[in-house]
Amino acid sequence: MKMANNLGLSSILFSLLFFSLIIETSLGARNLNENVLDWVKMDHRRFLRAVIHVSNLDHSIKVYTRGFGMKLLKRRNFPDRGYKDALVGFGPQNTHFLLELRQRDGLSNVFIGTEFGHFGIATQNVYKSVEQARANGAVVIHEPEKVNQTIFAFVQDHDGYKFKFIQTPSPLDPLSPIMLRVQNLDLSANFYSKALGMKLFKRQNNSKGEFILATLGYGTNQSKTTMLELEKRNNISRNDGRDGYSMLYISTDNVNKTAEAAKVVIKELGGNLIMEPVLVPTINVKMTGFSDPDGWRMIMVDNKDYRRGTL
Ligand SMILES: *[C@@H]1O[C@H](CO)[C@@H](O)[C@H](O)[C@H]1NC(C)=O
Numbered sequence: 664m665k666m667a668n669n670l671g672l673s674s675i676l677f678s679l680l681f682f683s684l685i686i687e688t689s690l691g692a693r694n695l696n697e698n699v700l701d702w703v704k705m706d707h708r709r710f711l712r713a714v715i716h717v718s719n720l721d722h723s724i725k726v727y728t729r730g731f732g733m734k735l736l737k738r739r740n741f742p743d744r745g746y747k748d749a750l751v752g753f754g755p756q757n758t759h760f761l762l763e764l765r766q767r768d769g770l771s772n773v774f775i776g777t778e779f780g781h782f783g784i785a786t787q788n789v790y791k792s793v794e795q796a797r798a799n800g801a802v803v804i805h806e807p808e809k810v811n812q813t814i815f816a817f818v819q820d821h822d823g824y825k826f827k828f829i830q831t832p833s834p835l836d837p838l839s840p841i842m843l844r845v846q847n848l849d850l851s852a853n854f855y856s857k858a859l860g861m862k863l864f865k866r867q868n869n870s871k872g873e874f875i876l877a878t879l880g881y882g883t884n885q886s887k888t889t890m891l892e893l894e895k896r897n898n899i900s901r902n903d904g905r906d907g908y909s910m911l912y913i914s915t916d917n918v919n920k921t922a923e924a925a926k927v928v929i930k931e932l933g934g935n936l937i938m939e940p941v942l943v944p945t946i947n948v949k950m951t952g953f954s955d956p957d958g959w960r961m962i963m964v965d966n967k968d969y970r971r972g973t974l
Pocket residue numbers: 810811
C-alpha cells in the first residue's frame with residue numbers, strides 16, 4: 664500500500680516535472696522562433712544579383728550591354744572553380760541588382776526549362792529598346808503591345824532567356840521583376856514573407872478568383888526596388904534538368920539568424936537548407952543558403968562583406 668503510494672506520488676511528480684519541461688522547452692522554442700521571425704522583418708535585405716549560366720559569355724555580354732543597355736561591371740576567370748563570369752547591370756554593385764553570367768568550363772549548353780519566367784527591364788521607349796535588342800542578336804518574341812498605360816514587349820537571347828521590356832508613366836527600377844513559376848502560390852507567398860522578409864505588394868487573381876500572380880519585394884516603394892514575381896503553374900516540374908537560372912543572392916545583416924529563421928519556416932512550409940552559415944575564406948564573405956518549396960535557390964550574403972566587392 665505504502666509502496667504503491669510512493670510509486671504513485673513519484674510517478675506523478677515525475678510526470679509533472681516531465682510536463683513542465685516539455686512546456687518550458689516548447690515555450691522557449693516558440694519565443695525564440697517568433698523572435699527570429701520578427702527579426703527577419705527588420706533585417707536589411709535587398710536583391711543583390713541573380714546567377715544564370717550562359718553558353719557563350721562574350722556573346723551574352725554583347726547582347727546584354729549593346730542590346731539591352733546594361734553596363735559590364737566586371738569580368739573574371741575562376742579556373743579553380745570551373746567557370747568564368749561577368750557582372751552586368753544598370754548601375755554599381757553596391758546599389759543595383761545585377762546579373763552574374765557564368766560560363767562553365769567545358770559546357771557549351773544550358774537548359775533553361777519552363778519554370779524560369781523572365782527578367783524585366785524598364786525602358787523609356789519600348790519600341791527603341793526592341794530595335795536595339797534585335798539589332799544585337801536578340802529575338803523578339805512578343806512585339807510591343809500597349810495595355811492601358813503600360814507598353815511591353817518580350818525578347819529572347821541566344822540561350823533562350825526571356826526579357827520583358829516595360830514602359831510605364833511612373834518610373835520603375837531598371838532591372839525588375841524576376842519572374843519565377845511556383846506550384847502553390849499561397850504557400851510560396853507565405854514562405855517568401857516569413858523566411859525572406861518580403862512584402863507582398865500585389866496579388867492578382869484570374870477570372871475564376873484563383874491567386875495566380877504575387878509581386879513581392881523589399882522596401883516600401885515598388886518603383887524603387889527590384890521585385891520578385893511568382894506565377895502559379897499547376898504542372899510545374901521540379902526535376903526537368905534545368906540548369907540555366909541558378910540562384911538569387913540576397914543581403915542580410917546576420918547569416919546565422921537568417922539560417923535560424925529559414926530552418927523554422929522550412930519545417931513548416933517546405934524547402935531545404937542547402938548551406939549552413941559559413942565564412943568563405945578565399946573571399947572573406949559570410950553566407951548561408953536555402954531553397955524554397957519549389958527548389959528555387961537563395962544565397963544570403965552578409966551586407967558588410969558584400970560591399971567589399973570580393974563576391
Ligand atoms: C485597363 O484599365 C481598365 C479601366 O481602368 C481596367 O478595367 C482593366 O482591368 C485594365 N486592364 C489591365 C490589363 O490592367
